[in-house]
Amino acid sequence: SLKLTHIWVRSDSQVLVRAIDRNRSSSELHRVLSDITGLTSSFIFCFFSFIPRNSNGPADALAKVCLANFVSSRL
DSSP: OOOOOEEEEEEEEEHHHHHHHOOOOOOTTHHHHHHHHHHHHOOOOEEEEEGGGGOOOHHHOOOHHHHHHHHHTTT
């Protein structure tokens, strides 16, 4: 609904970013990579890069709060 055409996704999962960059799948990442493929088809430009968790404190904290809220809403 925001009509974004370009996105840059940063992840603290080096394994995930490498799998995306190399277009390789593994049994552990199959579901996530499938979701990412669907996501990237919605954008003209989609870039993934690695960022260490200790350099990404605010986003990591926000993700943990969102996950906790999601889990508690499903109980």
